[in-house]
Amino acid sequence: MTYSGERILLSSQREGQVSRFRKWVFLVVPLVAILFQVYVPMFFPFLSFLEMPLLVVVYFAIMRRNQISGLTVGALVGLAQDSLSKNPLGMFGIVKTLVGYFAASVGVRLDVEHGLIRLLLGFFFYLFHQFLYWVMSRALLAQQMTFDWQRTAVLAALNAVVGVALFHLLDKLRERT
DSSP: OOOOSSOSSSOSTTTTOOOOBOHHHHHHHHHHHHHHHHHHHHHOGGGTTOOHHHHHHHHHHHHHTOHHHHHHHHHHHHHHHHHHSSSOTTHHHHHHHHHHHHHHHHHHHSOTTSHHHHHHHHHHHHHHHHHHHHHHHHHHSOOOOOOOHHHHHHHHHHHHHHHHHHHHHHHTTBOOO
């Protein structure tokens, strides 16, 4: 794939092209990500910073390039994550729905095949997810939570690096056209 000098951010030949996946990928990958989020930190606490369901939502949303699809994936993954966690039902559902919508909107405009773009999107959407969760916890649940920008930025960078590797692995599951 060749990029022209000034158009690295804009998709040239892939504009409007939607990635296709087999149906089992839409079921298995989010399920594995949610189970990872729930069970792996029990045995390996140092991996608790990873937000795998969020990375999966961002990947499917940017690759499908369809806001409705992004909304659906975000809502289903978020509600499934809520049902397996001790958080109030709907918190992750709402946040991940919004993340899915905005990620799909970005996927329409940018060349999401580029590694640097994926890194920046992973960083931004982790920050957006955490900030939205913090706002909703304060507004809807009246919880007095603090938002630590420095810690969140470091965790966003770590998640973005893992996200680039995960996106590369998930690219291998796409259907070839």
